[in-house]
Amino acid sequence: MIAKGLQVNRTVQVLKIGRNPFQSSGACLLLKAAHRPKSALHELNLDYIVFDKQCEQELNTVLSVKADFICSWDVSIKGGRVDAAMRQPEVWELFLDFLRIRGWRLMDIFKILAQEKDAKYLTWEEFFVGLKKLNVPLSDKQITELFSAIDSGDNGVAEITEFCGLNGLRILRNRRKQAKSSAKYSTSLST
Secondary structure, three states: OHHHHHHHOOOOOEEEOOOOOOOHHHHHHHHHHHOOOOOOOOEEEEEEEEEOHHHHHHHHHHHHHOOOOEEEEEEEEEOOEEOOOOOOOOHHHHHHHHHHHHOOOHHHHHHHHOOOOOOOEEEHHHHHHHHHHOOOOOOHHHHHHHHHHHOOOOOOEEEHHHHHHHHHHHHHHHHHHHHHHHHHHHHHHHO
16 A cells, blocks of 8 residues: 555655565565656665565666665575675765765765865764755764764864765775675684
8 A cells, every 4th residue: 555655646755664564575566666757755764674686676677767766675585595684784884875876975075065165174063954955864863973983083073084085984994894804704614
């Protein structure tokens, strides 16, 4: 019933329906509804829902029509095996995914958020209000956490050098390296 409604609904833009007891077949119906011309949906949150091959195909169809569509889920099943372990993405990953989908670099988003043309820093308020206006898929708490990670000087402002280089990207890269080395270690133990 929800999928049928989404096919013609011109007002619902974000649907957070994860953690519900429907399976990949239900997710497919929601994705099919999202790519209908009359549907306004541009973000679908399916936390703790399993995606199968058919869901991935439907998502690709939606993305071919709506390039800025955002969909989140936890696990993909391919050929009967789990493709990715359940884990919540880091705040930086969500933020960088948002930028990637829109084709923006860190410098681009800094310029968008800065209220002055040649600004060298962003205040917390500029950052928070700007991300809200852009409809970045982060909660208030996540935005605050992201700003704290950027503001390495802990002075209440995100300087352009902090924002565009390097604090967040370093954190993200280090976590990815740790995850890869943990995966290699667990693989070598199992062989």
